[in-house]
Amino acid sequence: MERLIQKIIQGDKRSVAKAITIIENDLQEKYDLLQHLYLHKRRAHVIGITGAPGAGKSTLVDRLIQEIRGEGLKIAIIAIDPSSPFSGGALLGDRVRMQKHATDSGVFIRSMGSRGTLGGLAKATKETVRILDMMGNDLIVIETVGVGQSELEIMNVADSTVVVLNPGAGDSIQAFKAGLMEIADIFVINKSDLPGTQKLYHEIELLIETTKQKAEWKPPIVKTISTEHQGIIELWTSLQNHFSFIKEKGILDRQRREDLAKEFEEILHQFFQHQIEQWKKQDTYHVIMDQIYHQKLNLIDVAKQTYQQLINEKNE
Ligand SMILES: Nc1nc2c(ncn2[C@@H]2O[C@H](COP(=O)(O)OP(=O)(O)OP(=O)(O)O)[C@@H](O)[C@H]2O)c(=O)[nH]1
Ligand SMILES: [Mg+2]
Structure with missing residues (x-):
């Protein structure tokens, strides 16, 4: 990634095209790339x-x-x-x-x-x-x-x-x-x-x-x-x-700060979304959904518990 970043800074068109593809296709390296991008003023x-x-x-x-x-x-x-x-x-x-x-x-x-x-x-x-x-x-x-x-x-x-x-x-x-x-x-x-x-x-x-x-x-x-x-x-x-x-x-400055705040929030959403997707892959997910469907569990209670659980996982 460092090498790609260097080449982008040098103005290498091929590397720039590659980086855009990473963004467009939401590839795994995306956050690595973004990490460098957000350091650039x-x-x-x-x-x-x-x-x-x-x-x-x-x-x-x-x-x-x-x-x-x-x-x-x-x-x-x-x-x-x-x-x-x-x-x-x-x-x-x-x-x-x-x-x-x-x-x-x-x-x-x-x-x-x-x-x-x-x-x-x-x-x-x-x-x-x-x-x-x-x-x-x-x-x-x-x-x-x-x-x-x-x-x-x-x-x-x-x-x-x-x-x-x-x-x-x-x-x-x-x-x-x-x-x-x-x-x-x-x-x-x-x-x-x-x-x-x-x-x-x-x-x-x-x-x-x-x-x-x-x-x-x-x-x-x-x-x-x-x-x-x-x-x-x-x-x-x-x-x-x-x-x-x-x-x-000062309009430009304010705008760019607001943009960053929005992007920050979006990234948090993405992280959380990712965790939810992982959680859904567990076997217990379907069991829990069944129980909610048959009124054996309360959807809101389960959501609150799951939320806590996901947050704790993140902190560990
Ligand atoms: N008469 C005249 N024709 C123009 C002028 N500017 C552009 N054209 C013509 O208008 C047509 C459309 O031009 P484009 O630049 O492709 O328009 P565009 O807005 O990019 O079109 P899209 O990308 O399809 O939305 C072309 O045939 C141009 O030659 C102008 O100032 N006068
Ligand atoms: Mg056009």
């Missing part, structure tokens, strides 16, 4: 990019990579495989589009599937972010299709969330309904070469004015034509402004 700026299928998220990320690499910064991209079967083809497009960066040692791209539950994916994403931070990336971008609650949860992992909208698609109302107003730190109107851009701009402006009256951070609206590299510098500037803002206000 996070420093990367985590950016979430969400929006409807085909909004132009990948094109935008591709352009952002170009911009950021120009400044010599290191960047990692996590593309969350869309849970919707409709976007299958588009993902292939992503891979082709970003392919040209694949040989750049300062760019790491990984797609993560929605195998198992999406809630589990959010957790794996969080842990993957730690690996990518340790790898020395300055920026970690998470791209996800913004539809359900679970995708919103994935976006919670980000320090700065970008919501990508398109003109002429009724997008402002959609954004309002889908809860994207709450999570957006920056709005991007991509495809602003298309008609309806100004109308959408005013609608979002109005929504921000009414929903973010008291907010200290008012999300900027950036117009982009990502296919023509327009508005990319403005987006990058807005992202940097937002990161400075949350750092200066």
Whole structure:
């Protein structure tokens, strides 16, 4: 494990991929790996990019990579495989589009599937972010299709969330309904070469004015034509402004402490869950369940006793 960690710190892509697989597949070495990860102080700026299928998220990320690499910064991209079967083809497009960066040692791209539950994916994403931070990336971008609650949860992992909208698609109302107003730190109107851009701009402006009256951070609206590299510098500037803002206000620090507390609790749950699973493997388990079923034992009493027993085992 020490060797793997060293290689991750050196930026070895193969080792990073291996570590992510350990996390994704919940392998035995996971806690060993996490032990090292939690000793590392996070420093990367985590950016979430969400929006409807085909909004132009990948094109935008591709352009952002170009911009950021120009400044010599290191960047990692996590593309969350869309849970919707409709976007299958588009993902292939992503891979082709970003392919040209694949040989750049300062760019790491990984797609993560929605195998198992999406809630589990959010957790794996969080842990993957730690690996990518340790790898020395300055920026970690998470791209996800913004539809359900679970995708919103994935976006919670980000320090700065970008919501990508398109003109002429009724997008402002959609954004309002889908809860994207709450999570957006920056709005991007991509495809602003298309008609309806100004109308959408005013609608979002109005929504921000009414929903973010008291907010200290008012999300900027950036117009982009990502296919023509327009508005990319403005987006990058807005992202940097937002990161400075949350750092200066102590928001980032507070957020990361809360995240750690949550992760701590989750790990405790996992340990306990594991103990329960072990306990269920004992022969007495079925006997006890039978007796509960026939009202010979009281479920709550047995649960209390078992709980005590498990806690004591842990202390021994
Ligand atoms: N006219 C116009 N087309 C664009 C712009 N940006 C992206 N597109 C096109 O929109 C299509 C979808 O772009 P993607 O970047 O794959 O969109 P996406 O949001 O990543 O799509 P999913 O990953 O499927 O959700 C592509 O054909 C792009 O060429 C833009 O600014 N203007
Ligand atoms: Mg995409």
